[in-house]
Structure formats: structure tokens, C-alpha cells
Amino acid sequence: DIQMTQSPSTLSASVGDRVAITCRASQSIDSWVAWYQQKPGKAPKLLIYKASFLESGVPSRFSGSGSGTEFTLTITGLQPDDFATYYCQQYIFYSYSFGQGTKLEIK
Amino acid sequence: QVQLVQSGAEVKKPGASVKVSCRTSGYTFSNYGITWVRQAPGQGLQWVGWISAYNNNTKYAENVQGRALLTTDTSTSTAYMELRRLTSDDTAMYYCARNPSADFWGQGTLVTVST
Numbered sequence: 001d002i003q004m005t006q007s008p009s010t011l012s013a014s015v016g017d018r019v020a021i022t023c024r025a026s027q028s029i030d031s032w033v034a035w036y037q038q039k040p041g042k043a044p045k046l047l048i049y050k051a052s053f054l055e056s057g058v059p060s061r062f063s064g065s066g067s068g069t070e071f072t073l074t075i076t077g078l079q080p081d082d083f084a085t086y087y088c089q090q091y092i093f094y095s096y097s098f099g100q101g102t103k104l105e106i107k
Numbered sequence: 108q109v110q111l112v113q114s115g116a117e118v119k120k121p122g123a124s125v126k127v128s129c130r131t132s133g134y135t136f137s138n139y140g141i142t143w144v145r146q147a148p149g150q151g152l153q154w155v156g157w158i159s160a161y162n163n164n165t166k167y168a169e170n171v172q173g174r175a176l177l178t179t180d181t182s183t184s185t186a187y188m189e190l191r192r193l194t195s196d197d198t199a200m201y202y203c204a205r206n207p208s209a210d211f212w213g214q215g216t217l218v219t220v221s222t
Contacts, residue, residue: 001169034208036152043202043212044144044152055210087152091207094166096142096154 002026006088006099012107018076021102023088025069032092035064035073038101039084047086048073080106109133111203111213118219119193126189127216129203136184137161140206143177143188145199153199157206158186193220 003026013019023033031051036044046055048064051071061076075082083106088099114128129141143155156167158177165177176189186203198220203213 036209038152043204043215044209045212046208046210049208049210089152089154089209091209094140094157094164096157098144098152098154101151 001095002029002090002092002097004088004090004097004099006102008102009100010103010105012105013078014107015078015080017078018074019078019104020075021073021086021088021104023066023071023073023099025071025090028068029090029092031067032090033064033066033071034089034091035062036087036089037082037084038087044087075104078104109205109211111205111211113201113203113213113216116217116219118221120222121194121220123193123220124189124191125193125218126187127201127203127218129186129188129213131184131186131205134205136179137181141177141179141186142204142206142209143175144202144204144209145197146202147196147199150199155188155201159206160186190218193218195220 005024033051035048038044047058047062052064063074065072086102110132112130117125137160140159142157158165160179174191178187200215202215205211
């Protein structure tokens with residue numbers, strides 16, 4: 001099975017900051033990565049699919065990059081609503097797995 | 108609009124089985140798959156399995172292989188997840204989501220396994 005190693009596990013930042021979360025796959029997964037935001041008590045929300053495509057309705061301050069084994073989610077100009085937990089997920093070969101999650105906290 | 112509506116919370120004893128439904132609407136059911144994901148209390152997301160609503164092909168995570176059964180009913184655009192031989196480790200919120208990139212999610216079904 002493909003493992004996704006996500007870092008950092010916790011990230012403290014301020015409103016207006018630029019932050020980056022990374023995921024490393026245990027083998028090449030081309031661009032088959034998605035990023036999700038989850039708030040307490042809610043289902044995850046898709047932000048980015050196929051590594052760099054912004055889901056409809058998601059603010060443009062979210063962006064994704066990478067291919068192969070290294071992927072990054074970047075949030076430029078943090079807003080109060082962005083403090084949540086973020087997960088990467090690989091979805092190649094219909095055998096999916098998630099990263100461990102990154103909790104983005106207010107500094 | 109696309110909606111996935113899941114069945115209500117369940118409380119089961121160890122060794123029992125549970126079946127969770129995910130009723131979809133707003134899109135052509137057979138054009139997509141359904142992914143099932145679970146989240147234990149305070150933990151991260153864990154993929155459970157996937158089913159194609161087109162041809163019923165399935166794939167399961169190793170830790171539920173042999174205990175989980177994913178099915179669909181195209182007449183009602185509903186997907187089902189059955190999990191057998193429950194243990195306390197199966198206590199979690201279970202979500203269905205539309206494949207392949209999980210762009211729409213159900214609201215979640217809490218399954219509690221307890222004596």
C-alpha cells in the first residue's frame with residue numbers, strides 16, 4: 001500500500017501569513033493527490049484535486065503543487081476561517097490513503 | 108444539487124454487524140463511484156474502501172478486508188457499507204463520498220461498538 005507522510009502535524013500561524021503543508025508519497029503517484037479541509041464535527045471539504053486543480057468555490061488563496069512523490073498545499077494570506085485540520089489523500093489505482101493530518105492553529 | 112445523505116447513528120455490541128446507507132441525488136449515480144472513509148474519535152481520516160456504481164468493482168483497505176462489504180442499489184441511487192465482526196476499534200464516524208476525488212460527502216454516521 002502507498003503511504004502518505006504529511007508534515008508538519010501542527011502549524012501555528014497568524015492571519016495574513018503564508019503557510020505550506022507537505023505530503024510525501026512512498027512511491028510515485030503521478031498527480032493523483034487531493035487536499036481536504038476539515039473542521040470539528042464536519043465532513044471534510046475538497047480543496048484541491050489532481051495535485052493543483054482548485055475545486056469550484058474554493059478561494060484562490062489555496063493552491064496545490066507537486067507531482068510524483070512530493071506535494072504541497074499552500075495558503076497565501078490566511079483568513080480566520082482557514083484555521084482547521086488539513087489532509088492530503090492519494091487516489092491512484094483505486095487504493096486510497098490519507099496523510100496523518102495537519103492542524104493549523106492561530107498563533 | 109448533489110447530495111449524499113447517510114443513515115443514522117448505530118450502537119452495536121462487539122461481534123455484531125452494522126450496515127450504513129448513503130442515499131445520493133443530484134447526479135447520475137452510475138457515472139461515479141462511492142468511497143467510504145472513517146474517523147475514530149480524535150483521530151485522522153482512514154480510507155475503508157471504494158465501489159464503482161457502474162460495475163460494482165470494489166477495493167478494500169487491508170484492515171477491513173474480509174469484514175467489509177460494499178454494495179449499491181442503482182434503482183434507489185444508494186450505496187451501502189456493511190461491516191461485520193465489529194470490535195471497539197471500529198468505533199468511528201463513517202463517511203461516504205463521491206468518487207474519484209471525494210468532491211461531495213455525506214454528513215457522517217457514528218458507529219459505536221460497546222458492551
